[in-house]
Amino acid sequence: MPTADIQRRVAELRAAIEKANYEYHVLDAPVISDEQYDGMLRELLGLEEAHPELVTPESPTQRVGAPPSERFKPVEHSRPMLSLGNAFDPDELRAFDQRVRKALGRDRVDYTCELKIDGLAVNLTYVDGKFTQGATRGDGLTGEEITANLRTIRSVPLTLLEAVPGRVDVRGEVYLPVSAFEATNRERAERGEPLFANPRNAAAGAARQIDPRKTAERDLSIYVYSAAGLDVGTQHGLLDRLKDLGLRVNPKWRLVHGIDEVLEYAEERRAEREELGYGVDGVVVKVDRFDDQERLGFVARNPRWAIAYKFPAEQATTTVEEIKVYVGRTGVLTPVAWLAPVQVGGTTVKRATLHNLDEVRRLDVRVGDLVLIQRAGDVIPEVVRAEHDARTAALPEWDMPARCPECEGPVEHREGEVAYRCANPSCPAKQGQRLGHFVSRGAMDIEGAGWAVLSQLQDRGLVSDPADLFSLTVADILSLDRYAEKSATNLYERVQAAKERPLGRILYALGIPHVGGTTSEDLADWLVGELGPTADLRSVFDRLRAATPEDLEGIEGIGPVVAGTIAEWFADPEEQAFLDKLVEAGVRPIMPERRVAPPQSPFKGKSVVFTGTLERRSREDAEDLVRRLGGKPAASVSKKTDLVVAGPGAGTKLEKAKQLGIEVIDEDAFDRLLGSPPD
Ligand code: IVH
Numbered sequence: 001m002p003t004a005d006i007q008r009r010v011a012e013l014r015a016a017i018e019k020a021n022y023e024y025h026v027l028d029a030p031v032i033s034d035e036q037y038d039g040m041l042r043e044l045l046g047l048e049e050a051h052p053e054l055v056t057p058e059s060p061t062q063r064v065g066a067p068p069s070e071r072f073k074p075v076e077h078s079r080p081m082l083s084l085g086n087a088f089d090p091d092e093l094r095a096f097d098q099r100v101r102k103a104l105g106r107d108r109v110d111y112t113c114e115l116k117i118d119g120l121a122v123n124l125t126y127v128d129g130k131f132t133q134g135a136t137r138g139d140g141l142t143g144e145e146i147t148a149n150l151r152t153i154r155s156v157p158l159t160l161l162e163a164v165p166g167r168v169d170v171r172g173e174v175y176l177p178v179s180a181f182e183a184t185n186r187e188r189a190e191r192g193e194p195l196f197a198n199p200r201n202a203a204a205g206a207a208r209q210i211d212p213r214k215t216a217e218r219d220l221s222i223y224v225y226s227a228a229g230l231d232v233g234t235q236h237g238l239l240d241r242l243k244d245l246g247l248r249v250n251p252k253w254r255l256v257h258g259i260d261e262v263l264e265y266a267e268e269r270r271a272e273r274e275e276l277g278y279g280v281d282g283v284v285v286k287v288d289r290f291d292d293q294e295r296l297g298f299v300a301r302n303p304r305w306a307i308a309y310k311f312p313a314e315q316a317t318t319t320v321e322e323i324k325v326y327v328g329r330t331g332v333l334t335p336v337a338w339l340a341p342v343q344v345g346g347t348t349v350k351r352a353t354l355h356n357l358d359e360v361r362r363l364d365v366r367v368g369d370l371v372l373i374q375r376a377g378d379v380i381p382e383v384v385r386a387e388h389d390a391r392t393a394a395l396p397e398w399d400m401p402a403r404c405p406e407c408e409g410p411v412e413h414r415e416g417e418v419a420y421r422c423a424n425p426s427c428p429a430k431q432g433q434r435l436g437h438f439v440s441r442g443a444m445d446i447e448g449a450g451w452a453v454l455s456q457l458q459d460r461g462l463v464s465d466p467a468d469l470f471s472l473t474v475a476d477i478l479s480l481d482r483y484a485e486k487s488a489t490n491l492y493e494r495v496q497a498a499k500e501r502p503l504g505r506i507l508y509a510l511g512i513p514h515v516g517g518t519t520s521e522d523l524a525d526w527l528v529g530e531l532g533p534t535a536d537l538r539s540v541f542d543r544l545r546a547a548t549p550e551d552l553e554g555i556e557g558i559g560p561v562v563a564g565t566i567a568e569w570f571a572d573p574e575e576q577a578f579l580d581k582l583v584e585a586g587v588r589p590i591m592p593e594r595r596v597a598p599p600q601s602p603f604k605g606k607s608v609v610f611t612g613t614l615e616r617r618s619r620e621d622a623e624d625l626v627r628r629l630g631g632k633p634a635a636s637v638s639k640k641t642d643l644v645v646a647g648p649g650a651g652t653k654l655e656k657a658k659q660l661g662i663e664v665i666d667e668d669a670f671d672r673l674l675g676s677p678p679d
Pocket of ligand 1: 083084085114117118119120173308
């Protein structure tokens with residue numbers, strides 16, 4: 001009979017695992033790390049193995065996951081979506097190999113090794129080669145129907161390259177590249193919204209948006225790794241077949257002979273982990289032959305023929321020496337932990353973000369605490385947990401300062417918002433960040449106006465808001481450190497040249513909270529519709545000042561929160577003075593062309609693929625033109641493609657277009673279609 005202690009521990013673990021399942025699968029807001037979760041599950045499995053009489057049908061070891069959220073239609077999977085057992089060191093991996101070899105009665109087994117992509121597992125159903133349904137994993141038996149959302153992911157083919165008869169269920173991992181994840185978190189931080197802890201959560205959030213258009217705004221992608229309904233006999237054969245069908249297969253897989261080669265493969269992948277650009281938390285090792293897989297079968301929730309070999313987490317423990325507060329462009333205060341320097345995954349970490357006060361409270365981090373920190377890819381290090389048991393003395397709770405650390409201005413916290421902000425509009429930190437944003441590449445793009453120049457200009461009182469940049473003289477610039485006549489004239493000219501910019505960029509440069517690049521373009525498109533192609537900056541600002549939140553909400557892509565903020569921003573007297581200064585400085589917008597397709601557009605509704613080198617424009621510009629004329633640029637050629645524009649060096653896409661009998665034209669012909677003959 002297990003002791004009372006063991007029974008208590010089992011109950012504790014079950015409760016904690018169930019809570020984590022709920023937070024992860026139902027709320028989409030996981031609180032503990034995967035490592036912690038795996039650790040608890042392993043401990044529970046171990047205890048249940050030693051004391052089988054403790055196993056109950058309700059134990060989290062007896063089921064695959066948690067119930068799906070009720071927001072999406074449930075879909076029953078044609079076969080369960082299972083998960084994998086883990087190995088954390090070479091010994092555990094060798095033990096797996098030994099079990100496999102023993103069960104198969106063979107000395108050596110071939111394995112297909114793949115990357116374990118850190119994303120959201122999905123099932124794609126194809127019927128007669130057409131994508132008919134997409135679903136999340138859910139509890140493994142029943143998932144959520146997210147077909148419309150998955151359709152927005154460009155790497156999910158809507159039609160397979162071969163119309164395979166009957167039903168094929170393809171499985172894969174939807175993920176967000178690290179760069180897109182970082183951009184998402186930057187935008188969320190600006191809006192004062194809680195940040196995603198890792199790319200996987202961000203991908204799950206994006207894929208499970210109620211509104212598929214929101215999913216489409218993210219750069220989600222997919223890698224597929226398994227399928228039922230295809231006539232192949234091995235995992236490596238399956239990956240080849242999936243690729244041939246036009247599905248995205250991660251190219252880093254390898255067929256290996258024996259466990260030593262598996263370890264070699266894993267080490268190579270671990271070494272290049274940070275350069276991949278997407279989150280990978282290990283490798284998956286699969287017995288290659290499907291007849292062997294069948295013989296091996298399953299145990300509880302995991303196949304006996306596969307295992308996940310996890311990379312060591314890039315974590316370390318160190319002490320919080322101080323918690324400082326940074327002031328962002330929109331005045332949002334971000335608490336940052338200053339740490340005793342520590343090595344994590346090959347680099348020295350001295351700081352970790354705490355995101356916001358809610359996060360500081362959730363973790364209960366205090367100055368003096370021992371903390372576990374983590375790096376994932378290129379992501380800014382963050383605090384995973386504080387080791388409360390290690391506290392030797394009572395530490396005071398940390399709080400947001402009542403005054404801005406930069407300007408002593410009042411700090412405000414609006415009901416219902418996570419963010420705390422400095423309320424002083426002329427806070428130098430805010431202004432400094434705002435200046436930096438104004439001159440940045442996606443905004444007014446003033447080359448040479450770096451941080452050192454801007455802070456000197458601010459310190460000398462030459463510039464307080466971004467509009468002041470335009471009244472700088474060559475003499476003003478000459479007064480700065482390290483400027484001579486020529487370099488000062490250069491910078492002066494670049495500033496003057498920046499007075500003329502596309503409207504979308506000017507709107508973005510204003511630094512309106514919640515208004516990023518996409519929203520700025522949406523606003524610009526609406527404004528050109530309202531005011532025509534020759535509007536000046538004053539009429540643009542006048543129209544925006546007069547716009548009600550309802551007007552703004554009517555703009556495609558703008559929701560109520562953003563509409564409210566924009567209206568509020570344009571009504572603010574301080575900002576109005578800033579806008580007037582920009583108009584008086586002579587800033588001129590280049591009005592965009594309206595996005596609506598003219599009725600006679602040769603591209604309307606057409607799917608167009610560019611391949612090879614274009615000589616008169618970049619691929620992005622060409623795609624933009626097609627989009628504006630109502631066409632749909634696509635990345636790859638399929639039966640749905642209407643037109644291929646091929647330049648020099650075109651390869652497989654051109655071949656395929658010819659095979660499928662799709663119309664192919666060169667760039668000159670493309671120009672003629674645009675109505676502008678080549679010069
Ligand atoms: S095979 C029955 N291969 O890891 C085996 N899974 O814990 C099914 N994953 O739910 C999984 N990359 O979401 C497999 N190359 C890969 C994978 C992979 C990521 C995820 C998948 C699965 C989880 C297993």
